[in-house]
Amino acid sequence: MARAPQVLRGMRDFLPEQMLLRQHVLNSFREVFERYGFEPIETPVIEYLETLTGKYGEDEKLIYSFQDRGERDVGLRYDLTVPLARFVANHRNELNFPFKRYHIAPVFRADRPQRGRYREFWQCDADIVGTKSMMADAEVVSVWIDALSAINMPGFVVHINHRKLLMSLAEVAGVPNEQTSTIHRAIDKLAKIGEDGVISEMVSNDIPEDAARRVLDLVSTRGEPGHVFEQLVDRLQGNTLAEEGLTELRSLFGYLESMGADPAHYTLDLTLARGLDYYTGPVFEALSVDANIGSLGGAGRYDGLVGMFSGEDLPATGCSLGLERIFDVIQERNLVGVPPTVSQTMVTIFNEETVGDSLSLVGELRRAGISCEIYVGERWDLRRQLQYANRKGIPTTVILGPDEIKRGEVILREMETGEQSTLARSDLLGVLQARSAHA
Amino acid sequence: MARAPQVLRGMRDFLPEQMLLRQHVLNSFREVFERYGFEPIETPVIEYLETLTGKYGEDEKLIYSFQDRGERDVGLRYDLTVPLARFVANHRNELNFPFKRYHIAPVFRADRPQRGRYREFWQCDADIVGTKSMMADAEVVSVWIDALSAINMPGFVVHINHRKLLMSLAEVAGVPNEQTSTIHRAIDKLAKIGEDGVISEMVSNDIPEDAARRVLDLVSTRGEPGHVFEQLVDRLQGNTLAEEGLTELRSLFGYLESMGADPAHYTLDLTLARGLDYYTGPVFEALSVDANIGSLGGAGRYDGLVGMFSGEDLPATGCSLGLERIFDVIQERNLVGVPPTVSQTMVTIFNEETVGDSLSLVGELRRAGISCEIYVGERWDLRRQLQYANRKGIPTTVILGPDEIKRGEVILREMETGEQSTLARSDLLGVLQARSAHA
Numbered sequence: 001m002a003r004a005p006q007v008l009r010g011m012r013d014f015l016p017e018q019m020l021l022r023q024h025v026l027n028s029f030r031e032v033f034e035r036y037g038f039e040p041i042e043t044p045v046i047e048y049l050e051t052l053t054g055k056y057g058e059d060e061k062l063i064y065s066f067q068d069r070g071e072r073d074v075g076l077r078y079d080l081t082v083p084l085a086r087f088v089a090n091h092r093n094e095l096n097f098p099f100k101r102y103h104i105a106p107v108f109r110a111d112r113p114q115r116g117r118y119r120e121f122w123q124c125d126a127d128i129v130g131t132k133s134m135m136a137d138a139e140v141v142s143v144w145i146d147a148l149s150a151i152n153m154p155g156f157v158v159h160i161n162h163r164k165l166l167m168s169l170a171e172v173a174g175v176p177n178e179q180t181s182t183i184h185r186a187i188d189k190l191a192k193i194g195e196d197g198v199i200s201e202m203v204s205n206d207i208p209e210d211a212a213r214r215v216l217d218l219v220s221t222r223g224e225p226g227h228v229f230e231q232l233v234d235r236l237q238g239n240t241l242a243e244e245g246l247t248e249l250r251s252l253f254g255y256l257e258s259m260g261a262d263p264a265h266y267t268l269d270l271t272l273a274r275g276l277d278y279y280t281g282p283v284f285e286a287l288s289v290d291a292n293i294g295s296l297g298g299a300g301r302y303d304g305l306v307g308m309f310s311g312e313d314l315p316a317t318g319c320s321l322g323l324e325r326i327f328d329v330i331q332e333r334n335l336v337g338v339p340p341t342v343s344q345t346m347v348t349i350f351n352e353e354t355v356g357d358s359l360s361l362v363g364e365l366r367r368a369g370i371s372c373e374i375y376v377g378e379r380w381d382l383r384r385q386l387q388y389a390n391r392k393g394i395p396t397t398v399i400l401g402p403d404e405i406k407r408g409e410v411i412l413r414e415m416e417t418g419e420q421s422t423l424a425r426s427d428l429l430g431v432l433q434a435r436s437a438h439a
Numbered sequence: 440m441a442r443a444p445q446v447l448r449g450m451r452d453f454l455p456e457q458m459l460l461r462q463h464v465l466n467s468f469r470e471v472f473e474r475y476g477f478e479p480i481e482t483p484v485i486e487y488l489e490t491l492t493g494k495y496g497e498d499e500k501l502i503y504s505f506q507d508r509g510e511r512d513v514g515l516r517y518d519l520t521v522p523l524a525r526f527v528a529n530h531r532n533e534l535n536f537p538f539k540r541y542h543i544a545p546v547f548r549a550d551r552p553q554r555g556r557y558r559e560f561w562q563c564d565a566d567i568v569g570t571k572s573m574m575a576d577a578e579v580v581s582v583w584i585d586a587l588s589a590i591n592m593p594g595f596v597v598h599i600n601h602r603k604l605l606m607s608l609a610e611v612a613g614v615p616n617e618q619t620s621t622i623h624r625a626i627d628k629l630a631k632i633g634e635d636g637v638i639s640e641m642v643s644n645d646i647p648e649d650a651a652r653r654v655l656d657l658v659s660t661r662g663e664p665g666h667v668f669e670q671l672v673d674r675l676q677g678n679t680l681a682e683e684g685l686t687e688l689r690s691l692f693g694y695l696e697s698m699g700a701d702p703a704h705y706t707l708d709l710t711l712a713r714g715l716d717y718y719t720g721p722v723f724e725a726l727s728v729d730a731n732i733g734s735l736g737g738a739g740r741y742d743g744l745v746g747m748f749s750g751e752d753l754p755a756t757g758c759s760l761g762l763e764r765i766f767d768v769i770q771e772r773n774l775v776g777v778p779p780t781v782s783q784t785m786v787t788i789f790n791e792e793t794v795g796d797s798l799s800l801v802g803e804l805r806r807a808g809i810s811c812e813i814y815v816g817e818r819w820d821l822r823r824q825l826q827y828a829n830r831k832g833i834p835t836t837v838i839l840g841p842d843e844i845k846r847g848e849v850i851l852r853e854m855e856t857g858e859q860s861t862l863a864r865s866d867l868l869g870v871l872q873a874r875s876a877h878a
Contacts, residue, residue, distance in 0.1 A: 004528035004748035005490040007483055008513065013526055015533055016478035016540065023469075023479060030462075034781035035805050037812035037833075039455035040462060044446055044559050045484060045515075045545060046503070051444040064485070066505030069549045074447065076484075087452055089443035094454055096830045098815045101455065106484060110508045120483050128815055135798075136815040146805075258798035260806070309443035342473035359574075359697035366474050366585075367699070373476035376537045376567055376575040391535045394476075 010111070010119030017340050022122075022327055024338045026104055028150040029124055029321070033102040036143045038126050041101045043083040045108075049073035051309075055082045062109040076108035080125040080320070081305065088129055089309035097130035100139075104323075118324060127318025129306050134248050137282045137301055137317045138255035144286060144319045145265045148296065151326070152335045155289035156296060159269035160252070163279050163300075164245030171239050172218055173211035182207065184273035187219050191271070195220070219270035225253045228268055245281075252282055278302050284319065293329050297321040340393030344436055346373040348385045350401045355380075357405050361398065361425070370432050390415055396435075398428065449552030450559045456779050461561075461766055463777045465543055467589040468563055468760070472541040475582045477565050480540045482522040484547075488512035490748075494521045496716075501548045515547035519564040519759070520744065527568055528748035536569035539578075543762075557763060566757025568745050573687050576721045576740055576756045577694035583725060583758045584704045587735065590765070591774045594728035595735060598708035599691070602718050602739075603684030610678055611657055612650035621646065623712035626658050630710075634659070658709035664692045667707055684720075691721055717741055723758060732768050736760040779832030783875055785812040787824045789840045794819075796844050800837065800864070809871050829854055835874075837867065 007013055014022065030040070049065050052075045056063070064076040077083055080103045088095065104124045113119060126143055128136040141158050148156050169187075170180045186201040193201070195216060202212035218235060221228050229250050236242035249268065256266060274283055281301030288296060299319030307314035330336055345365070349358045358374060365372040373394065375385040382399070389397045399411040399420070410428050413420045423431060446452055453461065469479070488504050491514045495502070503515040516522055519542045527534065543563045552558060565582055567575040580597055587595050608626075609619045625640040632640070634655060641651035657674060660667050668689050675681035688707065695705060713722055720740030727735060738758030746753035769775055784804070788797045797813060804811040812833065814824040821838070828836045838850040838859070849867050852859045862870060 005487050005525055006529060007525075008485060008487060008507075008511065011483035011485060013483070013530065014479075014481040015530060016480060019479040019481055022481075035808070035810045037780075037782040037785070037810065037831075039781055040458040041455060042453040042458055042461075044450035044452070046447060046450060046547070046559065048444050048447060061508075064505075064507065066503075068447075068503065069500075072447065086444055086446075090445060091452065091454060096827060098827075100812075100815075108485070120485065131816050133815050133817045135794075135813065138798075139813070139815055142802075254795070255798060258795040258802070260799060260802035341476075342478055343476040346476070355574075356693070356697040359577075359694060360699060363581075363697070363699035369474070371474045371476065373539075374574065374578070376539075376572050376578055377570050378572050388535060388537075392476075 010113030021338045025151055029147050032147045032150050033126050038100045038102040041103055043087055045077050046074050049075040051086050052078055062111050064108045064110050079107050080123050085306045085309050088306055099129040102126040122323040124321040124323050127316055129314055129316040132315045134251035135255050137252050140317050140319050142259050142261045145261055156286050158266040159272045159285045161269055161272040162245035162249050162282050164241045166273055168239050168242035169215050173215045175207055175211050183215055187271045188273040225268055342371050343373045343394045344371045345396045345398055346389045346394050347398045349380045354402055358400050368429050449557050460777045464590055468586050471586045471589050472565050477539045477541040480542055482526055484516050485513050488514040490525050491517055501550050503547045503549050518546050519562050524745045524748050527745055538568040541565040561762040563760040563762050566755055568753055568755040571754045573690035574694050576691050579756050579758050580705055581698050581700045584700055595725050597705040598711045598724045600708055600711040601684035601688050601721050603680045605712055607678050607681035608654055612654045614646055614650050622654055626710045627712040664707055781810050782812045782833045783810045784835045784837055785828045785833050786837045788819045793841055797839050807868050
């Protein structure tokens with residue numbers, strides 16, 4: 001027989017141990033989202049191609065597209081935002097606004113695969129549609145903080161800026177508006193190339209040095225948010241765009257404080273300059289202080305997008321967690337204690353005469369809620385059974401031979417140490433329940 | 440703006456209320472599978488086309504296939520069995536055998552859409568690979584019973600037969616082997632067309648009436664399994680195929696009894712004649728006694744399939760639950776009490792001065808594990824806020840005005856009755872926790 005077919009490059013199988021970790025993370029996220037009143041939705045993997053085209057700019061070429069059997073042009077879901085816009089347009093009258101939804105699903109991009117970049121990968125988005133209130137933005141930042149905290153993500157901070165502040169920087173510098181994107185490119189690199197680097201990048205792009213210094217000085221304003229806002233209000237007075245942005249950010253920070261969001265996990269960062277054509281209000285990025293971890297997801301307010309299909313004004317804000325990055329970090333650093341297997345124990349079989357006793361014990365344990373296996377291989381030598389349990393990482397086995405059965409006992413074996421203890425059969429359930437309560 | 444694009448026919452969006460039901464069912468299934476030691480895996484949606492072709496016979500034309508940007512022929516996952524075979528071949532050395540896995544995922548078929556038949560639908564398979572032991576088949580039947588019980592599926596029975604018994608029926612009748620499939624088609628209709636119908640169908644297909652009566656008489660054997668097996672052993676003596684099948688079925692039924700599987704939920708049914716080219720041993724089908732519900736899934740032993748890519752002998756047995764059918768039945772009959780929304784309560788906002796108090800209460804409740812919303816709309820009139828809570832089905836709201844804040848109180852409003860009670864703010868958490876414990 002020829003070599004077995006493989007998976008396509010950039011696509012992946014997930015083995016049980018990886019899946020248990022992924023499920024643990026997704027369950028944690030679902031629980032946090034639902035605690036905020038975000039509700040799950042689902043959309044099809046395949047959409048009409050016209051739904052997807054014209055939405056992703058140059059990246060449109062990465063859409064997996066084809067003709068189906070009915071010669072319809074179709075494409076595979078590229079992200080969860082365009083499907084949200086179509087979903088809202090199609091189900092306008094069935095939804096309650098402001099509409100808070102989360103969506104966890106795989107998306108597909110015919111991209112060049114590389115480390116950490118896949119052709120099929122899972123996204124996890126939480127958005128609020130139908131309100132301009134900064135409270136919605138505060139909910140998004142806060143749910144994000146809680147989600148990342150729930151999986152013990154180390155040292156993450158949600159950086160917050162505002163598109164209108166970013167757009168006002170040319171005016172601050174006193175240079176033409178066309179220079180705005182040059183300024184953004186430069187300040188976005190502050191953490192990487194330092195203050196001098198930022199200045200020289202601006203200067204080499206025809207921004208006068210004193211103008212460059214004014215910009216850098218402004219975006220470097222640091223400190224306790226209330227104090228920073230005061231300074232900024234003074235310095236940006238008269239700049240209408242900037243004043244609007246500042247007013248919104250002050251509301252947002254006020255709401256976050258009232259909610260009790262941990263200030264160690266969010267910060268005003270005037271150098272954050274991401275996804276400008278898309279966002280219309282506050283923008284967010286979750287970064288780890290650990291440079292090897294990097295960005296854990298992006299977010300922001302995008303008031304123009306969700307209404308695109310219905311032609312309505314549907315302001316929206318949301319966050320998108322970079323699930324694959326998060327899974328990778330958790331796995332590499334062993335951040336959550338997911339056991340290697342689902343089973344708490346396995347009952348062994350001695351021989352044909354005792355198999356019924358083993359099975360009835362398994363049935364009892366399962367009905368009491370204990371995850372329990374029985375060895376389903378064809379040969380019942382104990383060595384083979386213990387090897388199976390060991391390899392799978394089942395923490396204990398219950399050994400049940402004719403002598404134990406006669407005496408109403410079982411032997412409980414700790415698989416890691418090989419330590420065995422004899423106990424009354426009737427005590428086994430209690431012992432296993434106590435163990436799982438402590439796990 | 441033009442009419443918004445729709446979803447493709449045979450594909451569906453799921454609204455929050457449907458998704459909550461689907462998630463509840465899937466979580467119940469996962470929990471049951473894991474209690475048996477089945478572990479989750481995942482495979483890509485897109486596979487090399489060569490992995491999929493040649494596996495589904497005539498239905499192969501229903502595979503969604505296309506060329507990707509690298510001009511590779513690819514196809515969308517058509518079921519979860521062929522991907523399992525590829526997965527096992529690719530990861531042979533990373534798996535523990537007997538390998539017990541479950542897989543819950545959408546599959547794609549370019550089929551003609553009709554009521555209950557979709558082009559994208561979810562499957563839920565649990566299989567055991569690498570053992571011929573009937574204990575594996577017993578595990579599959581038992582996990583299925585527990586899964587359907589966990590979602591309160593009414594009056595279901597897993598019907599059990601054996602391919603070898605089915606293949607022996609021509610010999611029983613004393614007609615040529617070529618008549619086997621005629622016999623199967625006829626007996627499979629017994630419940631629908633009755634005994635006379637079955638006889639006349641066989642007779643009209645050139646099976647002598649006395650032969651037809653012998654077959655019918657045999658497959659109609661009913662009663663307590665031990666007694667039926669005794670009768671069958673007598674009557675099928677000397678028929679090697681039948682004897683092999685009977686021996687396996689007796690083991691299977693013995694194991695089920697030892698496990699304590701509820702005999703109301705499984706039965707020997709010699710008329711069950713499904714998927715013969717595929718199965719090699721016991722075959723199962725879950726049927727509801729309620730004729731409007733019908734089949735809830737099929738299963739069986741298929742020793743030839745999983746090894747097809749690796750060229751190894753990899754016996755396997757498993758079950759596939761018809762998820763969409765199950766979701767439909769549960770929704771139509773309201774079988775599981777899933778609340779219409781995730782939120783237990785919503786804190787209202789009185790005005791700009793009190794919004795901070797409302798937010799800090801929301802934060803406290805969430806940190807204590809209560810699913811709690813705050814109204815994120817732009818205008819804060821109470822009527823609008825209560826309407827939002829009502830429409831979403833949030834059971835209670837917490838009203839917090841300046842007077843309540845001053846007195847350290849809150850008003851808890853039951854949304855269904857409109858009944859309101861005043862309580863100390865410090866008692867609210869306890870009251871909400873008690874409610875959710877009783878829910």
